[in-house]
Amino acid sequence: MSRKRRAFGVVAAAAAGAALLIAQPALSASAQPNPDSGQAAPARGLYKVLGATNTEQYRQVGQSGVDVLNHSHLGRKASGPGVEFDIVATPEQAATLRSQGYTVNLTGDWAAMLKERSKGDGGQRLAGDFPPGDEKYHTYQEMVDEINKAQSDHPDIAKVSSIGKSHEGRDIPVIKISDNVAQDENEPEVLFTCNMHAREHLTGEMCIRIFNRFTDGYANDPAIKDMVDNREIYIVPMQNPDGIEFDVASGEYQGWRKNRQDQGTDTNRNFDFKWGCCGGSSGNPGAEDYRGPSAASAPEVQAIQKFAESRVVDGKQQIKAHVDFHTFSELVMWPFGWTDNDVAEGMTQEEATRFQTIGKQMADTNGYTPQQLSDLYPTDGTICDYLWGKQRIWSFAFEMYPSGGGIDGFYPPDEKIEPETARNDKAVDILVKAAGEVP
Ligand SMILES: [Zn+2]
Structure with a gap:
């Protein structure tokens, strides 16, 4: 370039x-x-x-x-x-x-x-796109094109569908990657979710990397072929389409976090598990961590929950492991967020130890800091607490690059996409494998 x-x-x-x-x-x-x-x-x-x-x-x-x-x-x-x-x-x-x-x-x-x-590097700005110098980031529509391309390039192992619609009516796409992708085989399932918080654009790129890596790598990489053949991998690259659009569309970054329902709900405080239980979210609609008027009031949250529930077959949750990607701070985190106790109702010592073990294994590969979600202060109604607490999915949250900073933390230049998403390849593989090993 x-x-x-x-x-x-x-x-x-x-x-x-x-x-x-x-x-x-x-x-x-x-x-x-x-x-x-x-x-x-x-x-x-x-x-x-x-x-x-x-x-x-x-x-x-x-x-x-x-x-x-x-x-x-x-x-x-x-x-x-x-x-x-x-x-x-x-x-x-x-x-x-x-x-x-x-x-x-x-x-x-x-x-x-x-x-x-928002001026980027001062080049020519295209309406509705990221600023000059950040163009490699995907807008919602560019991501839709990318996910559809993965399917059309690899129809035998990739299948795109929608888990539901956002508040403003945009589809929330999911891509399934597996051999015999049209069938529901008896294989452990894995879920990756990204860009729940609008301004955390690097995470959308993370999910795009995951689906491109598992589809493009299938023919020539035996390790990838083995994972795709023996798992059913689901990836939801953009959980908050309206917020992602809003953050970019005007030509100026908005620093926007929430969805676009009324003043915005922080969807990662809106899940229907211990919702608003413990002072880990705000009841003020203007707050960045507003939990919404009721549990799962956000359509985006309903879509994720419904998708997770739909993977219960014969009374058994098929999804075994999950990562929700955020920015920033470079952390690998596990439940619970609602309590700062390691062991609690719904979390035995054995389970806590397993979370810690897998979390540390992943953190060893990307250099992030491993810790429990509540290690600084409690959060309630998060996706991880819901997926573990209600669905018994081994659910982790990553905070990606950078380790610290102000506004620049949400808007690293697009040169960072490749190294900072590749940085998580090994952790992703660990989770995919772990899905076959956890109870
Ligand atoms: Zn976030």
Whole structure:
């Protein structure tokens, strides 16, 4: 490719610098962002929060209603200086955290940084597409084309269907990959799901890589052939079509997480298991972790749940293992999220140990940090808790590249797609194999 591309770090630095430059003319000298006044801070600022050193404080920050971008690597079981949070917050939320004793430093104007990042590398922008320099990311329609191509190129082992429709009526496609793909054979089934949170575009690319790898590799790679012949692999690349479209369509990244129903529901807090049970989601429709008005109120969640239920044959769940991909923080996580106990109702010591073992095996291959979902603070109504708690599927959540950061964490340039999705090939294979070994 001939067009010039700035290095990732430079883009992030430029974005941060530009944000301040843009913000300045609108503010009087006395109204410069001031940690104490909060007055001149942007409507939504990016902040770094320091000073949380124990579980109670992780919960206080994580459940304060702010948009937590980055989970720190230091879980509750680690000793050390505590956790650094990157959050998006209003000046009022920042002030509240300060009054609770945390150091809360403004690092940028969220809206200005999104605007700056949306320019890409400054080339020609196509309407409805990712910015110049990010074009290799797939829009919803490009993903539909890609999944259909996998089927038409490999009709004997790939079959596309829809698990249901989004709030705005878009299909949520699933691709099944197996030998004798038209038949429901008695083989362990595996599920991969991606891009539930709209702005986490790298995850859609992850699922696209999985289905292309298992279809294109079938003819020549004996290891892939063995997996495809002995498993039924289901992949849902985009669980939130409306949100994904919305995040890109206007020509400016929206930093959008939720679905597009009313003010948006965080579908990963809307699943019908321990929904809203434990302070691990918000009842405020404006919050980024809004759980919705009732369990499974989001059509996208209903579609996933219905699909999982449809794989119960003769009273037995056929799907044995699952990964839901998110960004970012570089983590491999397992249930439960609703409780910070390792062992709980629906999770024996033996099961917890098996989750830890498989999780660590996968983390050994991609360099992510393995931990329980609740290691920082509880979350309720998540897909992983539902798939394990209700369906007894060995369900994991990955937080992909990068390990930390602000807005750039959601929008790495498209050069990162290849290395950062390939990074998970071995972990994916471990899970596919594990599906045949777990009870
Ligand atoms: Zn996510």
